[in-house]
Amino acid sequence: MTSSNDWPLYEVFIRARGGLDHKHVGSIHATDERMALEHARDVYTRRQEGVSIWVVRSSAIVASDPSDAEAFFEPARDKVYRHPTFYDIPDEVKTL
Amino acid sequence: MSAAGIDDPHGAYVLRLADSNLVLAQRLGEWIGHAPALEEDLGLANTALDLLGQARLLLTHAGDLEGRGRDEDALAFLREERDYRNVALVEQPNGDFGDTIVRQFLYDAWQVELYGRLGASRDRQLAAIADKALKESNYHLRFSAGWVVRLGDGTPESHERVQGSLDRLWPWTVELCEPDDIDHAMLAAGVGVDLAAVRAGWDRRVDRTLSEATLVRPADHPWRWFGKRGQHGEHLGRLLAEMQSLHRAHPGAQW
Numbered sequence: 001m002t003s004s005n006d007w008p009l010y011e012v013f014i015r016a017r018g019g020l021d022h023k024h025v026g027s028i029h030a031t032d033e034r035m036a037l038e039h040a041r042d043v044y045t046r047r048q049e050g051v052s053i054w055v056v057r058s059s060a061i062v063a064s065d066p067s068d069a070e071a072f073f074e075p076a077r078d079k080v081y082r083h084p085t086f087y088d089i090p091d092e093v094k095t096l
Numbered sequence: 097m098s099a100a101g102i103d104d105p106h107g108a109y110v111l112r113l114a115d116s117n118l119v120l121a122q123r124l125g126e127w128i129g130h131a132p133a134l135e136e137d138l139g140l141a142n143t144a145l146d147l148l149g150q151a152r153l154l155l156t157h158a159g160d161l162e163g164r165g166r167d168e169d170a171l172a173f174l175r176e177e178r179d180y181r182n183v184a185l186v187e188q189p190n191g192d193f194g195d196t197i198v199r200q201f202l203y204d205a206w207q208v209e210l211y212g213r214l215g216a217s218r219d220r221q222l223a224a225i226a227d228k229a230l231k232e233s234n235y236h237l238r239f240s241a242g243w244v245v246r247l248g249d250g251t252p253e254s255h256e257r258v259q260g261s262l263d264r265l266w267p268w269t270v271e272l273c274e275p276d277d278i279d280h281a282m283l284a285a286g287v288g289v290d291l292a293a294v295r296a297g298w299d300r301r302v303d304r305t306l307s308e309a310t311l312v313r314p315a316d317h318p319w320r321w322f323g324k325r326g327q328h329g330e331h332l333g334r335l336l337a338e339m340q341s342l343h344r345a346h347p348g349a350q351w
Contacts, residue, residue, distance in 0.1 A: 007133070028135050034242055039135035042142050
């Protein structure tokens with residue numbers, strides 16, 4: 001018998017409520033897109049965790065390579081001037 | 097306290113709906129830990145819990161209508177097999193995953209048609225339960241119909257096996273839409289639904305999905321079997337024995 005481990009892997013993203021971003025919550029196996037959405041619903045929204053689901057084939061995600069981490073991320077370390085911390089923020093602005 | 101069924105037609109009508117959900121919930125619960133994938137395990141368990149929730153509301157309402165002080169537990173755990181009024185389809189054994197899916201699909205399509213109409217019932221409590229349950233049943237149908245298509249229009253083996261499931265289970269669908277005295281009385285009272293209309297809607301839903309699944313609709317079976325009148329096969333007794341054993345060994349036990 002084939003197990004679900006032979007099925008393609010999908011990454012699951014859930015929007016907790018209107019106005020928030022979809023957040024990665026985990027992954028599921030499914031044979032097709034419809035099943036992927038239903039599995040995501042059945043596994044990850046049983047306790048009212050969300051109002052919207054995205055699923056995407058894990059193989060469709062292009063990821064950075066850990067061995068590139070130095071070249072990718074270290075150059076940003078000493079660029080403190082990129083942070084918008086040199087401004088006085090008016091008290092009326094609440095959401096920054 | 098008597099352990100009999102409910103005589104009043106209104107209470108009996110609600111009890112039938114309750115019993116079908118309760119028995120199917122128990123059947124689906126048997127899959128927990130045994131489904132072909134973790135995701136399916138949870139999917140079937142979710143459906144089982146939805147059906148159990150519906151059954152609890154309906155049992156409580158049936159007990160209230162009866163007016164003899166029986167609560168949901170008394171009705172679920174202290175009635176004998178012959179006093180159960182579930183449709184016989186839901187007591188059929190789980191079989192393989194395809195059998196379970198076909199049984200679920202045939203039932204879900206019926207429930208969606210039924211609940212959609214019960215929302216207009218003169219019994220406002222029943223209508224409210226139906227409105228809530230309809231949302232759940234719409235999802236159940238989406239899930240089971242998706243699988244019927246996937247298996248029917250899948251590999252030659254899955255097609256052949258799920259066609260076999262359909263052929264075996266089909267005779268049990270006759271009673272779903274065949275009205276008897278209680279159905280007629282409740283339709284006349286504005287409480288129940290018109291099963292002829294349910295049948296037309298059920299036919300459309302079933303035919304559409306079977307066609308998409310490249311499955312052949314079996315011929316209607318000449319014999320009649322009415323679980324909803326208390327006719328049950330050999331399987332229900334064992335299911336109830338398991339479901340009721342804890343309550344009977346420890347009456348009134350609480351978590």
